[in-house]
Amino acid sequence: MDHERAHWFKSSYSGANTTECVExxxxxxxxxxxxxxxxxxxxxxxxxxxxxxxxxxxxxxxFDK
Known part of the structure; x- marks a missing residue:
């Protein structure tokens, strides 16, 4: 699979905080x-x-406790 050409995106819940995000x-x-x-x-x-x-x-x- 070619991940380099994929369109990566972050959750709309991420906001401006990019230190704890996944794409x-x-x-x-x-x-x-x-x-x-x-x-x-x-x-x-x-x-x-x-x-x-x-x-x-x-x-x-x-997954919530």
Whole structure:
């Protein structure tokens, strides 16, 4: 997968704080995530199904204590 040509974006919740952000990109058959402070660093890649499951869990606050 070519992460270099991906359109990376930050969450609208990030605001001006870029010290604790991740960036995401939609790839053809996957989603990619990287540290905004280190765009040339490692990239985590998730299947579309896994990424959708993760986002659904976040929206339903399944990770909140």
């Amino acid at each position: 995401a990109a939609h790839l053809r058959h996957a989603a990619a995530v990287r540290d905004a402070k280190a765009p040339d660093g490692p990239v985590l890649t998730f299947s579309n199904a896994s990424w959708t499951d993760f986002l659904t869990a976040v929206r339903h606050q399944q």
